[in-house]
Amino acid sequence: MNMPMIAEDRLMCESEWGHTEFESKALRNLLGCYPTGVAIVTTRTADGRDVGLTINSFASLSLDPPLVLWSLVNHSPNLDVFRDCTHFTINILAKDHQELALRFANPRITNKFEDVAMHITPEGIPALHGAIATLVCENHKQDHIGDHLLMIGHVRRIGSENGKPLIFHSGSFTALHDAQLAQETL
Numbered sequence: 043m044n045m046p047m048i049a050e051d052r053l054m055c056e057s058e059w060g061h062t063e064f065e066s067k068a069l070r071n072l073l074g075c076y077p078t079g080v081a082i083v084t085t086r087t088a089d090g091r092d093v094g095l096t097i098n099s100f101a102s103l104s105l106d107p108p109l110v111l112w113s114l115v116n117h118s119p120n121l122d123v124f125r126d127c128t129h130f131t132i133n134i135l136a137k138d139h140q141e142l143a144l145r146f147a148n149p150r151i152t153n154k155f156e157d158v159a160m161h162i163t164p165e166g167i168p169a170l171h172g173a174i175a176t177l178v179c180e181n182h183k184q185d186h187i188g189d190h191l192l193m194i195g196h197v198r199r200i201g202s203e204n205g206k207p208l209i210f211h212s213g214s215f216t217a218l219h220d221a222q223l224a225q226e227t228l
C-alpha cells in the first residue's frame with residue numbers, strides 16, 4: 043500500500059512549495075522572467091499637448107470586439123490625461139528603438155517628442171514613425187485596480203511596418219535571436 047506516501051508527498055508540497063509571503067520587489071523580479079515587447083503609448087490633450095510613455099503592460103484582450111489593454115501607474119503625472127482622452131495610440135517598438143524606449147521612460151525630459159519623427163492620425167493623435175505596429179484606440183473603459191489604472195482601448199485603426207520587435211526581459215532590453223526550436227505555425 044503506498045497511499046500514505048502519496049498523502050505525505052502532497053502534504054509536503056502544500057507546506058513547503060513556494061512562498062506565500064513575498065516583497066513586491068521579489069514579485070517584480072519574478073514577473074521579469076516573462077519577456078514582453080515594448081511600446082510607446084501616446085495621446086494629445088484637448089489643448090494640443092502631446093503626451094507619451096514607454097510601457098510593457100500592453101496585451102491583447104479581445105478580437106471581436108477588438109480590444110487591447112495596458113496599465114498606467116497611479117502616481118503618473120498623466121493619469122488624468124489618459125483617463126480622460128478620447129483616443130490613444132499604441133506604438134510597438136522595433137529592436138533598434140532602445141533609445142526611444144529610454145527617452146519615453148524618462149520623466150525628467152520635458153518634451154519627449156522633440157526631434158522624434160511622428161505623424162498625426164486622422165483621429166488627431168501622434169503616432170511614431172517606424173513603429174513595427176500601430177494601433178489607434180478609442181478610450182473604451184478605465185478602472186483603478188490595485189496601484190494602476192487599467193486602460194482598455196477599442197482598436198479603430200491599425201498599421202504596420204516590417205521589422206523585428208524590441209524585447210524587455212529581466213529588467214533589460216534585448217532582441218529575438220534565431221530560435222533553435224522547430225518552427226510551428228500556430
Ligand SMILES: Cc1cc2nc3c(=O)[nH]c(=O)nc-3n(C[C@H](O)[C@H](O)[C@H](O)COP(=O)(O)O)c2cc1C
Pocket residue numbers: 080094095096097098099100112113114115118119120143144146147148149210
Ligand atoms: C520597459 C519599460 C516598461 C514600462 N512599462 C510601464 C507600464 O506598463 N506602465 C507604466 O505606468 N509605466 C511603465 N514604465 C515606466 C514609465 O515609462 C515611466 O514611469 C515614465 O517616466 C512615465 O512617463 P511620465 O512620467 O512622463 O508620465 C515602463 C518603463 C520601461 C522602461
